[in-house]
Amino acid sequence: MNRRTRGWLVGFATVVAIQALRMPVRNERAPGGFAAPTTVQSAVRAACFQCHSEHARWPWYAQIAPVSWFIHAQVGEARKRLNFTAWKDYLYDPGTAARKFGAIDQMVRSGAMPPWYFRALSARGRLTPAQRAAIESWAIEGRADALKAESH
Amino acid sequence: MPCRKNVILMFLAAAAAGPLAFSQPVRAGGATVAAVRFNGDRFEPAKLTVPANQPFKVEVTNADNKAIEFESFDLHRERVVRPGETITVYMAPTAPGHYTFCDDFDHSVTEGAIEAR
Known part of the structure; x- marks a missing residue:
């Protein structure tokens, strides 16, 4: 067995062996919670x-x-940063809601979200300019409402 | 010197009860209010106890000279607290359990906890 074949075999065996270290595939909570206009x-x-959800x-x-991994x-x-399944929880505290709306607007506007690797792997990750605009205006409005509620 | 002895005893009792009183939530206007203060490197008290299955508020005071982000991933709360500011965080009725919070701007700060019972 030459060195190259041995290298391939070791690589293959390693890939097979690490399959034992499986990550649990799960969604923790029942659907629900997130409400927004249909387009958004x-x-x-x-x-x-x-x-960003349990779905x-x-x-x-x-x-x-x-x-x-x-x-x-x-x-x-x-999910830790923004979990749409917990959306109602965020809205309960206007200050938190304002932070979340603000972050959504910022991330979508800057193009940081959805991330490039998701856009590359899935057509669902590619937002049209109209979809981006709809999310941005919804987030701006939501933030303004939350800040108003917070000040009362 | 019975009088002096009483004064000393009262002082000791007050000193012992002081931190306890500070960490106990207060009921104001129907909702429980728990107060926590950020002192630059930690939250005080480190653990807040609140009644389970009832709404409550957490008043967070930042006594430091830099902003903090009061964040509880468990309870889905995220708020920026500027230096010298006190904010009120509204919490929905929560199941009995142990929920952590931290300063998400500085992970070297020791986590605090909210115990709902």
Whole structure:
């Protein structure tokens, strides 16, 4: 067996072995909570829910290490920062709602969200300019309302 | 010197009760209000106890000279508190449990906790 074949075999064995370190594929909570105008709702559900909610549709490669490690870390962090399944919780505290609306506007406006790798992997991650504009105006309005409620 | 002894005892009792009183939530206008203060490197008290399944408020005071982000990932709250400012965070009725909060601008700050019972 030459060095190159041995290298391939070791690589293959490593990939097989790390499959034992599986990440649990799960969505924690029941659907519900997020309400917005229809245009915004459909755009957010398509482009954001995959990471920022408990409604993730896990692709087949989310089961294969080491890709699964990256995906699970990304989804975990995304849900921590903004989870549309907990939307009603955010709205309960106007100050928190204002922060979340502000962050959504900023992230969508700057093009940071959805992230490039999601846009590359899934057509659902590619927002049209009209969808972006709808999300931005909804977030600006939501933030203004939340700030008004906070000051009362 | 019974009088002097009483004064000393009262002083000791007050000193012992002081921190307890500070960490206990107060009921104001129907909702429980728990107060927490950021002192530059930690939250005081480090643990707030609130009644479970009832709405409550947390008053966060930032006594430091830099802004903090009062964040509870468990309770889905995120608020910026400027230096010297006190804010009120509204909390929905919460199931019994242990919920953490932190300064999301500075992760070296020790986490605090809210205990709902």
